Amino acid sequence: MNKAFPIIIVLIGLLIVWYAAAIGMNAQWQNDVYRRAGTTDVPMTQFVQDTWNQEKPVLPTMHQVMGELWNTTVLVAPNKPRSLLFHAWVTFSATALGFLMGSVLGIALAVLIVHSEAMNRSLMPWIVASQTIPILALAPLIVVIGFNIFTGTLGIPTDPARLMSKAIISAYLSFFPVAVGMVKGLRSPEAIQLDLMHTYNASPSQTFWKLRWPASVPYLFTSLKVGVAASLVGAIVGELPTGAVAGLGARLLAGSYYSQTVQIWSALFAASILAAILVISVGLVEKLVARQMGARPA
Amino acid sequence: MLLSVTTASSAAIEDKGPLPATVVSAADLSLTFATNDGPVHALSNVNLSIGKGEFVSFIGPSGCGKTTFLRTIADLEQPTSGTLLINGMTPRQAREKRAYGYVFQAPALYPWRTIEKNVALPLEIMGYSAAEQAERIKRTMDLVNLSGFEKKYPWQLSGGMQQRASIARALAFDADLLLMDEPFGALDEIVRDHLNSELLKLWARTQKTICFVTHSIPEAVYLSTKIVVMSPRPGRVTDVIESTLPAERPLDIRETPEFLAIAARVRDGLRAGHSYEEHA
Structure with missing residues (x-):
C-alpha cells in the first residue's frame, strides 16, 4: 500500500491531464460535426462526452484505448491478424531471438576484451561507434539486405527470414549494454580475490569460471534489463520500414496510414505492457539467481 | 639477558x-x-x-616492505635482484607446487559461496576428489573452530569468523608454509587476542612454518619464535630477534619481564629505523 500510493497519485494526475487534453484537442472536430449536422446548443456535459468518444479522435481517451485493447485481445481468437496478441507474439519472437543473439554476442565480446589487451584496444572503439549510427537509418538496410540474403542466397523461407532480419536489429541494439556491462562485471573482482587465484596457481579458465563469471552476474542482469528493452525497440523499428503486415510496429504504421488513432494507442500500450513483462521477467530471474548465489536479502 | 641475539647480517645464507x-x-x-x-x-x-616450523613475524612501519617481502615469497611480486628460494625452489616453482597458503589482510571470501564452498575453492582448483574435499573441509573447519557454520554465507558471519574461514581455506590443501599478511589487522583487540591464542594452538598442532606480517608489537612478540624488524625507504631488515619465550604461551605471558624485554628491543629497532629516515 505504501509503495502503491504515490504511484496511484501520479496516475490520477496523468489521467486528469489526459482527459482535459482530449477535450481541447478533439474540440475542433466535434464542433465541425455539430455544424454539419446543424446541431446547436449542445450542453457542456454532452460536448465533453462526445469529445471523449470520437471514432478517430486526435487524442483518444484512456477508456477508448482500453476498450480497443479488450476487443483486440480477449474478444478475438489469438491466431487472427485482428488480434493484438498475434501481433505482440510476432514482435516478441523477434525480440526474444534478437535478445538472445545480442546477449551471447555481448558476453562473448566482453570475454575477449577482458582477456586480451589487443582486443580491448581494437574492439572497444568500434563497439561504441556502432551505437552512434541512428538505428532508424540502419534498420531498412539490415531488413532489406538481410531479407534478400536469407531468402535468396541461403534459401530460407520468407517468414523465418523476416524474423531473422528483425532479430538482427534487436541484437544490434541489445549487444551494446550487455558488452559494456559485462566488461565491467568481469573486471569487478578485487585485486586480492585475483591474487588468491594466483596463489592457487589456477588456470585462466578456472579463474574465469570460479571468480570472474560469478562476480559479473549482478552486472549481467543490470545489462540484460536494459538489453531486453532495447531489443523490443529494435524489433518494432524493424517492422516499421518494410511494409510488414504483422507485429506491433506494423500495427503502429497501419494505424497512422488510416488515421486509426485508437489503434495506434492500443498498439503503443501493448508494446509498453510487453516491455514491462520482459523487464520484470528478467528481474524475476535475477532475484532467483541472486537467492541461489546466497545474496543478502535486501 | 636471556635473549639470544642475531643480526641481519649473521642471518645471511652461505x-x-x-x-x-x-x-x-x-x-x-x-x-x-x-x-x-x-x-x-x-x-x-x-x-x-x-x-622449518618457525613462526616468524615481520614488523615495521608502513612502506618498510614487509608485505612486499611476503608477496615476493608468494610469487605475487618479482624481485629486481638477489635470490629467493622456497624449499630450494624459485617462488614460481613453489607456487606451481602449491607450497604455501596465503591469508590476506581481508578475508577475500567469495560472497556467492558458502563457507564450506569457500574452503573447498583451492581443493576444487587442485583437483581433489569429492570425498577428499569433504574430509579436508571437516578437518580444517574443526581446526579453526567453525564447525556448524559450513552452510552459512560470508555475510552471515562476523569479521573474526570470516578471517578464520580464510585461514581454514589456506590450510585446506596442507601446504607446509603459511603466509599471513596482517590477518587480524581489521579486528578489534579482544577478537584479536582470542584469534592470536587460537593461531598459536593451531601452529603447535600442525607444525607449519608461518610468516606473519603485523603492525602490532605485542602480537609479534606473543606469536613468534623469530621477529624480523624492518624499516622503510629503502625497505630493509634492521634487526632479527630470536624469541626466548617458551612454546607454551598463555595470554598473560605478555606481562612477564621476559616478554616486555623482547617488546622493548623490537620498539628500539623500530625507533632506530625511524631516526635513520629523519637523518636521510
Whole structure:
C-alpha cells in the first residue's frame, strides 16, 4: 500500500491531464460535426462526452484505448491478424531471438576484451561507434539486405527470414549494454580475490569460471534489463520500414496510414505492457539467481 | 639477558645453498617499483633464512616492505635482484607446487559461496576428489573452530569468523608454509587476542612454518619464535630477534619481564629505523 500510493497519485494526475487534453484537442472536430449536422446548443456535459468518444479522435481517451485493447485481445481468437496478441507474439519472437543473439554476442565480446589487451584496444572503439549510427537509418538496410540474403542466397523461407532480419536489429541494439556491462562485471573482482587465484596457481579458465563469471552476474542482469528493452525497440523499428503486415510496429504504421488513432494507442500500450513483462521477467530471474548465489536479502 | 641475539647480517645464507631445514632463504634480495615519482625501493638487500616450523613475524612501519617481502615469497611480486628460494625452489616453482597458503589482510571470501564452498575453492582448483574435499573441509573447519557454520554465507558471519574461514581455506590443501599478511589487522583487540591464542594452538598442532606480517608489537612478540624488524625507504631488515619465550604461551605471558624485554628491543629497532629516515 505504501509503495502503491504515490504511484496511484501520479496516475490520477496523468489521467486528469489526459482527459482535459482530449477535450481541447478533439474540440475542433466535434464542433465541425455539430455544424454539419446543424446541431446547436449542445450542453457542456454532452460536448465533453462526445469529445471523449470520437471514432478517430486526435487524442483518444484512456477508456477508448482500453476498450480497443479488450476487443483486440480477449474478444478475438489469438491466431487472427485482428488480434493484438498475434501481433505482440510476432514482435516478441523477434525480440526474444534478437535478445538472445545480442546477449551471447555481448558476453562473448566482453570475454575477449577482458582477456586480451589487443582486443580491448581494437574492439572497444568500434563497439561504441556502432551505437552512434541512428538505428532508424540502419534498420531498412539490415531488413532489406538481410531479407534478400536469407531468402535468396541461403534459401530460407520468407517468414523465418523476416524474423531473422528483425532479430538482427534487436541484437544490434541489445549487444551494446550487455558488452559494456559485462566488461565491467568481469573486471569487478578485487585485486586480492585475483591474487588468491594466483596463489592457487589456477588456470585462466578456472579463474574465469570460479571468480570472474560469478562476480559479473549482478552486472549481467543490470545489462540484460536494459538489453531486453532495447531489443523490443529494435524489433518494432524493424517492422516499421518494410511494409510488414504483422507485429506491433506494423500495427503502429497501419494505424497512422488510416488515421486509426485508437489503434495506434492500443498498439503503443501493448508494446509498453510487453516491455514491462520482459523487464520484470528478467528481474524475476535475477532475484532467483541472486537467492541461489546466497545474496543478502535486501 | 636471556635473549639470544642475531643480526641481519649473521642471518645471511652461505654460498653452499640453503640447508635442508630451511624453508625460505633470501640473499641480497631487492625489489624496486617504478612509479611516476621515481623508483621506490620496497626491498633493499634483504638477507634472511627461515627454518622449518618457525613462526616468524615481520614488523615495521608502513612502506618498510614487509608485505612486499611476503608477496615476493608468494610469487605475487618479482624481485629486481638477489635470490629467493622456497624449499630450494624459485617462488614460481613453489607456487606451481602449491607450497604455501596465503591469508590476506581481508578475508577475500567469495560472497556467492558458502563457507564450506569457500574452503573447498583451492581443493576444487587442485583437483581433489569429492570425498577428499569433504574430509579436508571437516578437518580444517574443526581446526579453526567453525564447525556448524559450513552452510552459512560470508555475510552471515562476523569479521573474526570470516578471517578464520580464510585461514581454514589456506590450510585446506596442507601446504607446509603459511603466509599471513596482517590477518587480524581489521579486528578489534579482544577478537584479536582470542584469534592470536587460537593461531598459536593451531601452529603447535600442525607444525607449519608461518610468516606473519603485523603492525602490532605485542602480537609479534606473543606469536613468534623469530621477529624480523624492518624499516622503510629503502625497505630493509634492521634487526632479527630470536624469541626466548617458551612454546607454551598463555595470554598473560605478555606481562612477564621476559616478554616486555623482547617488546622493548623490537620498539628500539623500530625507533632506530625511524631516526635513520629523519637523518636521510
